[in-house]
Amino acid sequence: MSGTGRERQTRCLDVSPSALEAGAAALANGGLVAFPTETVYGLGGDACNAEAVAAIFAAKGRPTFNPLISHVDTAEHAFALGVETPAARALATHFWPGPLTLVLARQPGCPIARLASAGLDSIAIRVPSSDAARQMLSIFGGPVAAPSANPSGRISPTRAAHVLAGLDGRVDIILDGGRCDSGVESTVVDCSGDRLVVLRPGGVTREELAACLAGSGLHLAPTIPPSGSSQPASPGMLASHYAPRAALEMNVTHARPDMELIGFAGIQGAGAEKANLSPTGDLVEAAANLFDMLHRADAHGTPVIGVAPIPPDGIGEAINDRLRRAAAPRTG
Ligand code: TXA
Ligand code: MG
Numbered sequence: 001m002s003g004t005g006r007e008r009q010t011r012c013l014d015v016s017p018s019a020l021e022a023g024a025a026a027l028a029n030g031g032l033v034a035f036p037t038e039t040v041y042g043l044g045g046d047a048c049n050a051e052a053v054a055a056i057f058a059a060k061g062r063p064t065f066n067p068l069i070s071h072v073d074t075a076e077h078a079f080a081l082g083v084e085t086p087a088a089r090a091l092a093t094h095f096w097p098g099p100l101t102l103v104l105a106r107q108p109g110c111p112i113a114r115l116a117s118a119g120l121d122s123i124a125i126r127v128p129s130s131d132a133a134r135q136m137l138s139i140f141g142g143p144v145a146a147p148s149a150n151p152s153g154r155i156s157p158t159r160a161a162h163v164l165a166g167l168d169g170r171v172d173i174i175l176d177g178g179r180c181d182s183g184v185e186s187t188v189v190d191c192s193g194d195r196l197v198v199l200r201p202g203g204v205t206r207e208e209l210a211a212c213l214a215g216s217g218l219h220l221a222p223t224i225p226p227s228g229s230s231q232p233a234s235p236g237m238l239a240s241h242y243a244p245r246a247a248l249e250m251n252v253t254h255a256r257p258d259m260e261l262i263g264f265a266g267i268q269g270a271g272a273e274k275a276n277l278s279p280t281g282d283l284v285e286a287a288a289n290l291f292d293m294l295h296r297a298d299a300h301g302t303p304v305i306g307v308a309p310i311p312p313d314g315i316g317e318a319i320n321d322r323l324r325r326a327a328a329p330r331t332g
Contacts, residue, residue, distance in 0.1 A: 007169055008031075008032070008169055008170060008171060008172050009169075009172070010164065010167070010168050010169055010170070010171055010172065010173070010174060011172065011173050011174070012160060012164060012173075012174045012176055013173060013174070013175055013176065014176050015036070015132045015175050015176060015177040019173075019175055020132065020135050020136045020139055020175070021139060022173060023035060023136045023139075023140075023173050023175050024136050024139035024140040024141075026172045026173050027044060027045065027046050027052075027136075027140045027144060028046070028140065030045070030046060030049050030051060030052045030055075031045070031052070031172040031173070032044065032045050032052070032055055032056060032059060032170070032171045032172050032173075033045075033136075033144075033171070033172060033173045033174075033175065034149040034157075034160070034163045034167065034171050034173070034174040034175065035132060035133055035136055035146070035175045035177070036130050036132050036133065036160070036175060036176075036177030036178070036180055037071075037128040037129075037130045037133045037146075037180065038098070038099055038128060038129045038130045038133075038180060038181045038182055038203070039099050039128075039180060039181075039182045039183070039184060039185050039186050039202070039203055040148045040149070040156040040157055040158055040180055040182075040183060040184075040185060041148065041149040041156075041157040041158065041159075041160065041162070041163050041174075041180065042071065042133075042144075042146030042147065042148065042149055043056055043059060043060065043146055043147055043148070043149035043150075043163075043167065043171060044056075044071070044144040044145065044146040045144065045145055045146070046140075046142060046143075046144065046145075047068075047070040047112045047113060047116050047142065047143040047144055047145035048111040048112055048113060048142055048143065049113065050113035050114070050115050050116075050288035050289065050292070051284060051285060051288040052145075053068065053113045053115045053116045053145050053288065054115060054284045054285070054287035054288040054315065055284055056068065056145060056146075056147065057115075057287060057315055057318055058170075058283075058284050058287070058314060058315040059167060059170035059171060060147065060150070060151055060152045061151050061152045061314075062152045062315075062318055063152065063317045063318055063321055064318055064321045064322070065115065065118045065287075065318050065321075065322050066118060066147070067116065067117045067118040067120055067124060068116045068117070068124070068145040068146065068147050069101050069124045069125065069126055069145070069146065069147070069186070069188075070112055070116060070123060070124065070125045070126075070143035070144065070145050070146075071125075071126060071127070071128055071133065071137055071143065071144045071145075071146055072125060072126075072127055072137060072142075072143050072144075073127065073134050073137040073138040074127060075089075075092040075093070075096050075127060077127075077143075078092065078096075078102070078104075078125045078126075078127060079092075079104075080107065081104075081106070081107055081110050081111075081112060081123060081125060081143060082102070082104025082105060082106060082107060082110070082122075082123050082125055083104050083105040083106070083107055083192075084104070085104070085191050086216060086218065087191050087196050087213060087216070087218050088102050088104055088191040090212060090213060090215065090216045090218065091189060091191070091209065091212060091213070092127075094212040095204055095208075095212070096126070096127040096129075097127040097128060097129035097134060098127075098128075098129045098203070098204065099126075099128075099129070099182060099184075099185075099186040099187060099202055099203025099204055100126060100186055100187050100189065100202075100203070100204045101124050101125065101126040101186045101187065101188040101189070101200075101202075102124070102125055102126065102189055102191050103122050103123070103124045103188065103189065103190040103191060103192050103199065104122060104123055104125060104191055104192055105121060105122055105192045106121055106122060106123055110123065111142075112143055112145075113145075113288070114291035114292050114295065115287065115288060115290065115291050116145045118291070118322075119291040119294065119295070119322075122190075122192040124188060125143070126186055130177065130180075130181075132175060132177040136175070148185065149162075149163045149166070149167060149171070149174075150162070150163070150166045150167070151166045151167065154166055156183070156185065158179055158180040158183045159178075159179050159180075160174050160175070160176035160177070160178075182203050184202055184203050185200070185202045185203070186200075186202045186203050186204070187200065187201060187202035187203055187204040187205075187209070188200040188202065189209065189220075195221035196213065196218065196219070196220050196221055197220070197221050197223075198220060198223065206220065243325065243326045243328075244294050244295075244297070244298040244305055244326060245298055245301075246260070246297070246298055246301075246302050246303055246304055246305045247303060247304050247305070247327075248294075248304075248305050248306075248307065248323065248326045248327040249304060249305070249306045249307070249327065250307055250309075250320075250323050250324065250327050251307075251308075251309045252306030252307060252308060252309075253267055253308065253309065255270035255271065255306060256304070256306075258302065258303055258304055259271060259302065259303075259304045259305070259306045260272065260273055260275075260297035260300060260302045260304070260305050260306070261305075261306040261307075261308070262275045262276070262277060262293050262294070262297060262305065262306065262307045262308065263275065263276035263277065263279075263308045264276065264277045264278060264281065264286060264307070264308040264309070264310055265278065265279070265280070265281035265308070266281075267308035267309070271297070271300070271302060272300045272302075273293070273296055273297055273300070275289075275293040275296065275297065277289050277290060277293060277307075277308075277310070277319075283310070283311070283313065283314055283315050283316045283319065284315060286310065286315075286316075286319060287315050287318065287319055290319060290322065294326070307323055310323070
């Protein structure tokens with residue numbers, strides 16, 4: 001049973017045309033590539049490949065699934081994946097390429113893996129300004145999910161050596177492009193709802209955002225939402241927003257008639273889907289399937305979704321964290 005994904009032979013390559021080709025090829029094969037951006041080094045994987053996204057969480061040892069930022073080479077590419085709004089267009093025109101991430105509603109048919117957005121109906125996307133990052137993104141041709149390239153809970157990496165120290169054996173290629181200019185992660189602005197909310201302060205300041213938006217007659221919502229508002233106050237809270245409509249029961253070993261049971265390893269799925277997170281008991285595969293299978297089970301309108309016991313090792317901790325949140329009593 002694998003909790004952390006396969007051991008990888010990490011190669012460190014100085015940025016060059018052939019190194020960028022190698023990085024893009026590794027991404028296309030489902031591999032993990034650490035690459036420099038103007039903010040911090042990112043731990044990249046194909047955002048449309050759920051197993052690659054699961055491998056990112058496994059490599060970082062994240063105990064929860066936070067939604068990840070997808071990186072693309074142009075604003076047009078970004079708006080093919082997420083729904084454009086007047087504010088998003090104004091911000092993209094002014095700040096991209098650069099350290100700004102926009103949260104947008106998913107376009108219908110958006111191919112970004114549900115795991116990359118932790119099951120949410122929105123995606124976070126940005127066009128980085130570092131030449132190496134943009135060149136690799138355009139050779140690869142698709143969105144690249146990339147959190148900072150450090151083990152969970154450690155300091156964000158601004159040099160390839162930091163990445164190697166933290167993730168040797170857990171990433172296929174580290175592209176060394178020298179020191180990152182900024183060292184502070186991108187600013188995250190939610191453009192998916194009625195209010196424009198800064199979810200994470202970062203490289204672009206609130207004043208810069210406000211000045212840009214004012215030109216289009218738009219403004220940012222205050223940081224603290226009015227009481228009684230359903231607007232989540234922080235991305236961490238947003239991440240826990242997704243729960244199925246059905247009640248969720250963990251550690252189910254025998255299906256009841258009213259239940260969609262999502263199996264794991266030797267415990268078979270039952271109900272309309274007969275889903276199994278990983279028949280072979282591979283936790284990375286299970287993480288990759290988790291949100292899709294929850295969505296599909298929920299679509300049957302079943303009152304209860306059961307999930308087989310998931311071992312707590314490696315990325316199993318994050319799977320269990322997500323299931324516990326989905327199973328917790330609903331507050332509204
Ligand atoms: O500078 C950066 O942004 C770096 C470099 C590598 O580009 N990347 C980075 O990625 O910091 P990550 O995945 O660690 O940042 C995720 C942030 C979190 O604050 C998360 O909650 C928020 O983006 N986020 C992602 N998707 C979201 C969504 N659909 N809705 C709300 N917040 C989202
Ligand atoms: Mg980080």
